[in-house]
Amino acid sequence: MQFFENESFYYRANQLFCENVNLSDLATEIETPVYIYSKTFFKNRYLEFSRAFSNLDHKIFYAVKSNFNLSVIKTFIDLGSGLDINSEGEFYRALLAGAKPENIILTGLGKTYEEIKLGVVNDVLMIKAESLDEIILINEIASKLGKIANVAIRVNPDVNPQTHPYISTGLLENKFGLDEETALGIYADHNKFKSICFTGIDMHIGSQITSTAPFEDSVEKLSETFFKVKDLGIDLHHFDIGGGFGNQYLNEKVFSIQELANKLFPLFNKLKCKIFFEPGRFLTANGGIIITKVIYNKCNKTKNFIVVDLGMNDLLRPSIYTAYHHIQPLKNNLHKDIEADIVGPVCESGDFIAKNRTIELVGQGEYLAVMSTGAYGTVMSSNYNARRRPAEIMIENDQWKIVRSRESFEHLVFDEKEKLQ
Numbered sequence: 001m002q003f004f005e006n007e008s009f010y011y012r013a014n015q016l017f018c019e020n021v022n023l024s025d026l027a028t029e030i031e032t033p034v035y036i037y038s039k040t041f042f043k044n045r046y047l048e049f050s051r052a053f054s055n056l057d058h059k060i061f062y063a064v065k066s067n068f069n070l071s072v073i074k075t076f077i078d079l080g081s082g083l084d085i086n087s088e089g090e091f092y093r094a095l096l097a098g099a100k101p102e103n104i105i106l107t108g109l110g111k112t113y114e115e116i117k118l119g120v121v122n123d124v125l126m127i128k129a130e131s132l133d134e135i136i137l138i139n140e141i142a143s144k145l146g147k148i149a150n151v152a153i154r155v156n157p158d159v160n161p162q163t164h165p166y167i168s169t170g171l172l173e174n175k176f177g178l179d180e181e182t183a184l185g186i187y188a189d190h191n192k193f194k195s196i197c198f199t200g201i202d203m204h205i206g207s208q209i210t211s212t213a214p215f216e217d218s219v220e221k222l223s224e225t226f227f228k229v230k231d232l233g234i235d236l237h238h239f240d241i242g243g244g245f246g247n248q249y250l251n252e253k254v255f256s257i258q259e260l261a262n263k264l265f266p267l268f269n270k271l272k273c274k275i276f277f278e279p280g281r282f283l284t285a286n287g288g289i290i291i292t293k294v295i296y297n298k299c300n301k302t303k304n305f306i307v308v309d310l311g312m313n314d315l316l317r318p319s320i321y322t323a324y325h326h327i328q329p330l331k332n333n334l335h336k337d338i339e340a341d342i343v344g345p346v347c348e349s350g351d352f353i354a355k356n357r358t359i360e361l362v363g364q365g366e367y368l369a370v371m372s373t374g375a376y377g378t379v380m381s382s383n384y385n386a387r388r389r390p391a392e393i394m395i396e397n398d399q400w401k402i403v404r405s406r407e408s409f410e411h412l413v414f415d416e417k418e419k420l421q
């Protein structure tokens with residue numbers, strides 16, 4: 001079978017390590033399934049991103065939705081990152097992790113009254129608006145509070161990002177953003193919104209985009225809109241390209257950030273304003289894995305099944321997107337390969353981590369690593385089947401720390417005992 005390695009997760013003497021920690025040793029000390037993060041990986045990815053765009057006046061806003069563990073958020077804040085926040089809950093987490101509101105942008109297409117108020121009261125750097133109704137509400141809230149809210153409109157450039165339909169957001173058929181004509185109409189009416197200052201223009205065309213072309217096309221299209229807005233007499237300070245930069249999950253071709261920077265630099269240069277980026281997956285996906293234990297091996301007439309203790313409640317991506325996560329043993333015992341479905345214990349046929357996967361035969365009680373799960377892993381987990389969410393561990397060099405414990409049974413019932421009818 002093939003093994004997936006990077007600078008943080010690699011085999012040493014046939015045992016999988018994260019930085020300088022032997023994960024087989026760690027697995028014996030901790031309940032599985034368990035999420036493992038490499039702090040050094042997160043740092044290196046952030047630095048790679050900021051280096052690629054170092055010739056440009058820019059700011060990175062880490063998209064907290066990809067991994068909202070406080071220690072992960074803090075890792076990026078400590079490097080100087082701003083944050084892209086999508087909800088009250090993410091705002092709460094960001095502040096706890098030490099974020100300053102002036103480094104926060106508030107995104108999301110269905111912001112509630114309370115969420116907008118939170119942004120306005122705290123003077124966030126910018127609220128990204130996605131409808132006229134929202135702009136009217138932001139104006140009303142800011143006016144009541146005696147504030148001026150900085151707002152940018154998310155324009156949908158109608159470009160196909162060539163990704164999974166569930167994570168494609170830049171087509172007019174998608175629910176996100178506003179078409180150019182509607183957006184220009186609102187910018188033209190800017191004087192009607194006395195408590196709003198329009199500071200920028202935004203896009204976000206989807207996630208896991210693996211070719212630079214959709215970004216080039218969208219930036220070109222949105223640049224035209226940007227100049228049309230400037231012609232209306234509005235002094236835009238920023239152009240926000242959003243996130244969506246693809247991650248390599250095995251050996252598929254993905255552009256490097258330097259390649260993207262080389263392609264976009266001439267386009268950005270013409271704008272003469274600050275460029276905002278909102279990367280999530282690019283920064284976190286390959287910096288995390290899950291360790292899971294094999295509970296049973298079984299086969300029926302046509303198929304082998306490896307039943308593991310990791311369910312769709314812990315890692316949803318394979319079930320909802322048939323997303324690929326490479327799976328490999330913590331100890332490479334050089335056993336023969338088999339073809340199997342790797343499935344969880346949840347009572348759904350959709351509860352699988354991989355289908356028809358060639359994998360080294362692993363015995364009951366042995367461990368597997370599910371790779372590239374640092375993004376959209378824990379954040380999408382649930383308590384389905386009354387399963388407790390896994391612990392999360394952060395590793396740096398030869399040190400590992402639990403940065404969130406496995407949920408207890410008390411977490412599962414919350415206040416239901418007191419409310420029992």
Ligand SMILES: Cc1ncc(COP(=O)(O)O)c(C=O)c1O
Nearest residue numbers: 063204207243244278279280281
């Ligand atoms: C507005 C916005 N910005 C940034 C992101 C981060 O995307 P990614 O993790 O693909 O970089 C998302 C993801 O859905 C988003 O909706």
